[in-house]
Amino acid sequence: MSQPTDQTPGVDEIEADIARTREQLATTVDELTGRLDVKSRVKGRVEQTKQDAARRVHVARDKATDPDGRPTPPAIAGAVAAVALVALVVWWRRRR
Known part of the structure; x- marks a missing residue:
């Protein structure tokens, strides 16, 4: 077998690179899964719309009534x- 030189990566470096690549791939898959999960995106949007509507009703009620x-x-x-x-x-x- 040949001796590793400064230019050839060692086993530890290759394994670290593989681990980094796996982490990046897992992150990318998670992001794509989130983008493609329409049901949860719709639920999130509905919840946000409900919160916005409740806030607007509260503001309108505050404007339409006096402190009493x-x-x-x-x-x-x-x-x-x-x-x-x-x-x-x-x-x-x-x-x-």
Whole structure:
């Protein structure tokens, strides 16, 4: 057998390189698996959307009520305007 020289890698170096390559391959496979798992991605997106909606409802509720929990005048005006608009549309559609 020939003696290893400075230019030829030793057994330990080759084994370390194989271990690094396996680690990189495992990481790549895990990333691809995550990208291809549509069901879990959809569940994550649904959960994120629910959290966003809950946050927005909380912000809107805070804006529409005073510190005592009573509706603010702009909120009351908006509600009255919405009811009036719905009543107008119903009335208009029945006339046709």
